[in-house]
Amino acid sequence: EVQLVESGGGLIQPGGFLRLSCAVSGFTFSNYVMSWVRQAPGKGLEWVSDISPGGDSTDDADSVRGRFTISRDNSKNTLYLQMNSLRAEDTAIYYCANRLSGYFFDYWGQGTLVTVSS
């Protein structure tokens, strides 16, 4: 069974930093592109970042470029999102998702809530 479990969310002050994790099982992690997608309260989904199977290539949305860094540890089957210089508008549920080779997200986790507020 494919499982993706996010963790690391919480309440953080503006300007602060947080690292999210996504532990996966049930598929060969190192074969998949991995992504972060977020959903702000009352809003739709927003793609955040992608990382290649080997971790050597990343892509980011304009809204987070330069502040967020996606990374992965294939030996630990874990995906990360380092979030720096957090803003109120980064408040959202953050989901991790996998992508084998197509232009769609195969499986998703249940998300972890990040709240940026003073």
Next chain:
Amino acid sequence: QSALTQPRSVSGSPGQSVAISCTGTNSDVGGYNYVSWYQHHPGKAPKLMIYDVSKRPSGVPDRFSGSKSGNTASLTISGLQAEDEADYYCCSYAGIYTWVFGGGTKLTVL
């Protein structure tokens, strides 16, 4: 990238059919045959329902179908069932390894 436009809500009675539209631009929906649809029950993990405009993953009932015309994609659910009540999101590849989602549509089964 601006979000794709979806109706905020749709509704239908059990057994009926409903369609959810998703409108983008030539740079996303109209430019690629890479539209996907996701079902989301709040608090749960989103689930892939349709990919590449009209393809269904294994395990998704054939009551769910997708199509596209120009800059607008559609998800049609026929033979509505109570468990179909959820939020539905469209997504399109937008070039240079970026993706854009819709604002989501709440489906109510009356």
